[in-house]
Amino acid sequence: MNFHLKCNQIVYKYYTQEKYNLYRTLISEYITLLHFKSLEWRFEGIVATRSHLNQCQPKFTVRIHLENSDQQEKQIDLEMDTESVLSITKVLEEALSHAKLNQRKMSRRKQLLCQGKSKVK
Structure with missing residues (x-):
């Protein structure tokens, strides 16, 4: 095995x-676990220099604000390239669609339970 x-x-x-x-x-x-509070982001880029005329280096600066149940805040600053932003976006979209699917399943179960209880009475 x-x-x-x-x-x-x-x-x-x-x-x-x-x-x-x-x-x-x-x-x-x-x-006490940290949870998401807010997010700030900024897009920056170096378009060209004298030595590298075709240079283009885009980057994103992201500041994530987190807090715990005691209202204590913490912030995390990240610098990302475009590939990282696309990858993170993909993962977050998948998580959101998974959460929506679970929410639909839960509400469907509640409906079925309520219908079952009303039939029993």
């Missing part, structure tokens, strides 16, 4: 057996 597959199975088995204890530990420790 593949080593990575075996490791994944062991971790999954441990998680499924201990997920309640893990969750209780996280809650008791009150780990």
